[in-house]
Amino acid sequence: MAATPALISLKGVTKDYPKISTGGDRLRTLAALLFRSREMPHFRALEDVDLEVVRGESVGIVGENGAGKSTLLKIVAGVVRPSRGTVDVNGRVGALLELGSGFHPEYTGRENIHLSSALMGLSRREVREKIGGIIEFADIGTHIDEPVKHYSSGMAVRLGFAVATVMSPEVLITDEVLAVGDESFQKKCVAWLERYLSGGGTLLLCSHSMFHIQTLCSQALWIHHGKVRMSGPSFDVTREYLTYHEEKTTRERVENKLALGNGPRIADAWMERDDGTRASTFPRGQALVLQGIATEPDDRPPVLLFGVVRIDGTAVYGSHSNEHGFVPKRLEAHRFAFAVRFDALALLPGKYKLRVHALDTEGLRLHDTVEREFVVTGETRDYGVVELAHEWRQP
């Protein structure tokens, strides 16, 4: 990495937005800006963000709403000046912070192409040369000569993206632009971006679509409350980010009320890898062995039940021990051992919980439940929870 000079380099970037609620605040802020002396009331949108992007690299930025993603992109694009820290961008930047934002509603599409190309720094000659390509990419037919105010939002977006495509920027900065436009246009944009990337382009993409981040970006940055929470390969970052969200939605969930009594208990439960080591992370497709010890006051073997749920509570699979005629092994008085082996873990990467329940010998009453979390690691572009065995075939 040290060999390639960074195309974008942010060091300790902090952005404070002025807080102006009273007239006094406004005057104080004005004085502070003019004379660069006094501190002004502010809130912090970004804190101490470091980012290095080398030529040809593509970086996705993920984070919750209001985390500071857009501010970060605006800083790289030069729209916002950071309060502290340094920004170095050594290349021609094309920023699509909002497609079609520079459009004037009274102007026709064609006239707007001229203005937005000028805004992007193109000369008159360059615009003349490229306008044909722009109109072709936008593909909105005769609407190009109608005022933009009569456009649907999708059409305006098509035109905006089309303008960007001919700019051939060294760095392209996009903010959620792929979320708009119809299916076929989105595909066209993604196809263009992939071509752009394979041609050595550098991309900074902010998106809530983990799929787009994984498809288009090799690296990712997770901004959380204005700070970098994680950065690294996009698959790792998006997995952690999704896990965070899955946990967030289930944090309030209450444990099932259990019928407690003198019945069986799960004394211990743990997970092992194939080689017998205890673990809580398992590579996708590898073996997972659930081990446990149950106690029973009457020294009768309990019925066991396991269930796998995704961290957000989605049930994946569950099964009874008596369904298969399994009887836990009696270790000593009142103590029974059991194990469940999952040969090749078909779960997709993500965070899960393994629940183990102890039922009475008749399998009628639930007496105890324990939960163990585990993570399935790996990279995938598949959707859902488990991988179903399948095969693509020529019809």
Added chain:
Amino acid sequence: MAHLAVPTAGPGRWTWLLFSFTRREIVSRYAGSVSGLAWTLFHPLAQLAIFAYVFSQVFRVGVPPGYPGVTYVAFVAVALWPWIMFSEGMTRAMGSVGANAGLIKKVAFPHRLLVYASVLACCVVHAVGFVAVLVVLKLFGEPIRLSGLPVAILLMVPYMLLAAGLGALLAALQVLLRDVEHVVQVLVTILFYASPILYPASIIPAALRGWVEVNPLAWFSERMRQVLLQGAGLVPNDAVVALGCVAVFFAGLWVFNRLSPSFEDFL
């Protein structure tokens, strides 16, 4: 797209953008109206007609003796158009940052181009109207010295720089203090009646003469009349006033450039 941290973008790079902004400013003014740019000429003409009626017929303001054969209409017209160029250029420049908030928040470009474009558009639109009116007045037999036009145009340059400088200052302040706009509206009206546009400077009472002397608008107003109605040339004091205007321009621009990186925070 230029980046704040990369000063590689030379001034030539933005010339086309300035041109595009100016063109948009001119066209968008009356885009959607049927007669389009004709309104930009009609509006000052209507103003001129009202002033001519009220001041020459009702208040009986006369043309001073130094202007033989000049009617009140021509007397006012020569000073009115430059005033409109100045006041409209300044107020439009003041509003230009707010009016383009969407652009400033999403695209990196030198914000001062918006101020320049506002003033330039006013110059273009009203200069055309001004020349047209002068020619028409000449055809009606007014002693307009069309040969004085080059000097008049030369005088308009510092005048417009003054408008741009004040416009830049006000535009920057307006972003932080929304009150500026309202204060300026009142001030512009006061300034209009306080300057010898509808009346000759000679009828101002001696006690108030001092105020007029330091009012650059009064200076330009009187000079335009001397040049276009009396055939006067440039005088040394023009250079002094021009220097003052240039100073105001750079001072306004200094404040604007100081605040411009923070515009996005407030819009």
